[in-house]
Amino acid sequence: MKTLIIYDNEGYILSMRSGEPAPREPVGVPFLWVDIPDGKRIKITDGIGVDTSVTPHQAILEDIPPSEVDVLSQQVADLQYQLMMNGVI
Template sequence: MNTLIIYDNEGYILSIRQGEPAPREPIGVPFLWVDIPEGKRIKVIDGIGVDTSVTPHEVILEDIPPSEVDVLEIQVADLQYQLMMNGVL
């Protein structure tokens, strides 16, 4: 889904908008339209989420860390595999 990111000249994010109908583009304020891939999120440190040191400016993305449930599911699968390999299951 297209996301409108409105930010200042230092990359400080002022607003993140998405949805239908598409939000109105601001006038006189820098903005980016970005499509955030699945499994990624905007990395914001002290409000800064846009890299303004490059041209064109780019949103800073990071991987979404696995949830506690995801981590537990992986651990259960690993334990089941180990038990199976040891002939217990």
């Protein structure tokens, strides 16, 4: 889904909107339409989420870290594998 990012000249994000109907593009303010891939999110550091040092400007993306449930599920799977390899189960 496309996301509208409205930002200032330093890359400070003022607003992020998505959904239907598509948000109106602003007039006189920098903005980007961004497709955020699955497993990614906008990386915002001190409000800055757009790299304005490159042309065209680009949103700064980062991987979404695994949730606590995902981490615990992986630990359970690893322990089950270890038990299976040791002949316990």
